Amino acid sequence: MFVRRLAFSLVLLGLGPPGQAQVRFAASADLVVLSATAVDGKGRPVHDLRAEEFRVFDEGRPQPIRHFVQGEELAARLLLLVDSSGSMNTELKTTSSRMAAYQVMDALPADDQVALAGFDHKYWGIVAFTRDREKVKSAFGELAPFGSTALHDALDKAAYDIASHGEGRRAVVVITDGVDTASQKAPDEVIARSRALDVPIYAISVVSPLDDPSSESFAGGERPAAATVGSALLARYARESGGAAFTVSAFSALRQAAVQIVAELKHQYRLGYEPPDNPKHFRRIEVRSTRKGVVVRARSGYMPPS
Numbered sequence: 001m002f003v004r005r006l007a008f009s010l011v012l013l014g015l016g017p018p019g020q021a022q023v024r025f026a027a028s029a030d031l032v033v034l035s036a037t038a039v040d041g042k043g044r045p046v047h048d049l050r051a052e053e054f055r056v057f058d059e060g061r062p063q064p065i066r067h068f069v070q071g072e073e074l075a076a077r078l079l080l081l082v083d084s085s086g087s088m089n090t091e092l093k094t095t096s097s098r099m100a101a102y103q104v105m106d107a108l109p110a111d112d113q114v115a116l117a118g119f120d121h122k123y124w125g126i127v128a129f130t131r132d133r134e135k136v137k138s139a140f141g142e143l144a145p146f147g148s149t150a151l152h153d154a155l156d157k158a159a160y161d162i163a164s165h166g167e168g169r170r171a172v173v174v175i176t177d178g179v180d181t182a183s184q185k186a187p188d189e190v191i192a193r194s195r196a197l198d199v200p201i202y203a204i205s206v207v208s209p210l211d212d213p214s215s216e217s218f219a220g221g222e223r224p225a226a227a228t229v230g231s232a233l234l235a236r237y238a239r240e241s242g243g244a245a246f247t248v249s250a251f252s253a254l255r256q257a258a259v260q261i262v263a264e265l266k267h268q269y270r271l272g273y274e275p276p277d278n279p280k281h282f283r284r285i286e287v288r289s290t291r292k293g294v295v296v297r298a299r300s301g302y303m304p305p306s
Contacts (some may be wrong), residue, residue: 027161031067032058034168035200035242036287036298037264046294047071047267054296056273057286063110067272076112076169076265077129079162080104080136083176085149086118088206096206096254103258104173105133109266116140117161120147121182129165151176151230152183155201155237156190163197169268171200171243173261177206178230187233191240192282193298200243200268202261203234204254212249242298245281261263271298280304 001139036054038046051068080101088094105114113129116136127139151174172194194201209217211227219225235245244264246257271287280303287298 004071005181007081026250030275032275032285032302033067033167033198033270033272034285034287034298035171035198036243036269036271036296037200037267038269038289038294038296039264040295041293043216045263045267046291049289049291049294051271053290053294054269054271055288055290056271057288058112058273058276059278059283060286061276063273063276065271065273067270069104069270071169071267071269074168074270076108076171076268077115077162077165078104078108078112078170079115079117079172081117081119081154081158081174082140082143083120083149083151083174084118084145084148085181086144087146087149087177087179087181089145092208093177093206094143094145096248096251097143097235099251100175100204100206100254100258101140101173102137103158103255104261105136107258107262110131112265115162117154117158118143119150120145121150123150123154123157125161148182149176149180150182150184151178151180152185152187152190155192156185158257159190159194159197159199159201163199167270169270171202171261171265171268173202173204174234175206176203176230176234177207178203178234179193179226179229180230187237190239192303194237194241195301196303197303199241200299201237201241202243202264203238203245204257205231205234205245205247207231207247207249209255212247214247214253215249239302242300244297275304 090236115129116127207227209215238245284301
């Protein structure tokens, strides 16, 4: 995402109570703004990095960091995207999906906002961004599994929806079995969009133990099932966008995934730099930390505006 920069200004986005403002940039120089998550060797979020401990590389060349915000300085927005297609029509999958969403919401700080959307062969919004967790939970009754699955199309629309709400910490959490049967858009197209919009995607693949590589009952080693292939593709979405992916077949794994997602979102950094004046083609980004043992995840690149 490119943001116009001169000085901070406060504008009302209409997302919270009257009079509550969100931070946005006023216009001047273009910046490439990145969401970045730092973790230690055990996968735990690192929340106390300073700007000088980050290094940003655009096509392998180091770039001066012009904008830096630590995680908790901005409220977060999280879009829960829940698969409501016919392939989710089992008690295990529907219960697991709801449990995963509840675990995520219960772990979020009270000031963070949540929205709920569903999809089958189409995408639809159910609850707009709100701090009212009970409102979101009560709306799960509107998700009745039916029809084909347009997962890639739904991820594309979800990324656009959350990016349209302005600057700040944000992410899409998609809860699905990973099987796509009806999308018009190809995965590469959707991944490119999520990178361009700087929307990290966190994927929770709800599968049976037979399709879970971490389960003793896993049966897909030689001939992977559709759910196993879908989980691998969701892992690519997460990797390219700067998020993370989880394959779960037990309730204990749901909680672990929810805790990690919220911890990462809570400590998500925002970095900005002025892009080089070069030909208009896709540009690779890499973000590192100078602190030993720390790994930084961010989107893998961007397409400059034409």
